[in-house]
Amino acid sequence: MADSDISDNEPTTRTLLRRVLDTEAPRTPRRRQSTRAGVQRTPLGTPFSMRLRSQTKTTAGRQPHRARSIGRLAHTQTRGQLKEQTPRTLLENILLTAPESSMVMPESVVKPVPAPQGVQFSRRESSPGSLELQLPELNAPATLAPGRLTSGRRKKRLRLSEFQQGMDQGLPLSQGPVTEPPGNTGASSLSSSLNLTFATPLLPQSVQRPGLARRPLTRRAVDVGIFLQDLQDTSVATALPGDRTPVATLPTDTVLEDTQPFSQPLIGCSPSVHHSIPSPSLSAERTVSRRTWSSGPGLQNNSPRKPAQLLAGKAEEVDALAMGFPNTSSSTSGEDGLEPLLGGVGEEVEERMEESMSLSEVKEAAGAQASARAEEPEAHTEVAEAEGSWGATEEKEPEGSSGDKDTEARPELASSTPEFPQARQLEFLEPAPPTSTAVGLFRQQIIPAPSLSSEPLEPLSARLPTRVQTAGPRLRQDPYKMGLSHYAKLFSFYAKMPMEKKALEMVEKCLDKYFQRLCDDLDVFAAHAGRKTVRLEDLELLMRRQGLVTDRVSLHVLVEQHLPLEYRQLLIPCAFSGNTVFPAQ
């Protein structure tokens, strides 16, 4: 029937609506019968109907409605067909059937749905109830129709309310004696009851957010207290570091405030720390020291040394950065990491520190120092102190002798090294012993004689001549080694056999030679073609001469076999929609 109707009519909106109406019936929970009745219509399935069907599937607790609505469905269907008088009627039908599918259909909604008769009405009721559940706010007066939040739905609701009036009279739905303004009776009662149930789910969601927002507040509270206490301490400490070149590390200041470093013990060490600062070559040391304190060496007694060490390290890093030593180890392997570290490590450290810090004493001391440092213009000192304090706070519990500190520093350094790339590890390990010795020196003589500071510096510089002297070779070596080691790992993977470390180094040497040869060949090929830019054709020629690309095996085949998809797409021209080829040939 529907088919005939539709075929007769032109594909106007009216027919579409009719189709929707026809198809909607089946989608309502009474799907079973509707499907039978609407088998003819199902093929018509417009997107509306499909969606509605899916929606109805989601709705729950519709059973009582279904039983009633099934009969109604047939009615509606027939009605729909007959009603093709005006679009308005069609729309009304749609509205009647559409709202059924509600996002949230609590089973409680089902209860109010009674009356087998007005299927539409029942649906409306259930839908309004469900809709209202979803929107307890809308519950109020006008909106009968539950369900969609759109204003359009409100209109539907109004209409539904009219129907509902009739329904309510006939149906026991209007539960309760609550018979509010026409149309709202069932809905209102439902909604009111439902709203309560739905009110709660909203809360947890909203509560979750505040939890995250609360986090930073806790930190701030500590800083103020620390600040007040540290004022005295900082004044003493600031005097000595004054001679040192202040390094701008603004981000660290804030970080320091939050941390709770030791106040007194660090003061004595601060001068010593400063002395150790001016060695840009100690950048590695810095990074190492930073790691050490993060890993948690601190002891109260030893905290000064550690913080000194850390401070020195941090100061060095800061100095290096300030002085613009991109070549320093810190910059090389971790330039990206270091810079954000300074800026954000402090924050991270703060977090860590805060978490780890348990004793109030440490916090106060650290905070005092941290705040004191923050005040000082010399950010590096602050940073160092903060670091030291952090380390101290972390290690508060395991108090030990200075020796322990040194030992801790070394294992920590060792542990921290794995974090860095292999190339750096070696370099860091070297400064580790010197730093520990330097720390020992600091320990014994708090007064930082320049000679003392120079002593640790000298051995360090001696051990890392490359770093101190030239940034060029350092840069060349580290990332270059990293790249080669990247390929060396692939070698060990391809070999599928255990390998010695020496063999890996040999592989790296071979790779070095290979790269040189490769560049020379490409240079020759490009020059032969009269170009100064190496192109893909040169590469292909090279591979052909190497015997990788043959008549049987083309370059594209190799690309597909060995490169990941993203690179393949960049290399092999492929046709896309719109008559385009990428990459352009």
Added chain:
Amino acid sequence: MAVAATISQRKRIKRKAPRGFLKRVFKRQKPHLRLEASCDLLVHLNCLLFIRRLAEEARTDACKNKCGVIKDQHVLAAAKVMLKKSRG
């Protein structure tokens, strides 16, 4: 484009090519030359194939000597052969 769309979906590439490293190496060696856009990917492919062949060669060398571990002399011998082959 379709390419951009697909790439954005999957940002993590396994076995990434160290494009920056390759470009830097080439620049160091031949500062007067320039590399084209996707040439470094082909260079990376070349390296992969070279290393693959080198590893195979080293493995056969080690197996010939009935060694369960690849030693540097195996690698050295294999490299000699391979560098000769990849003379271009």
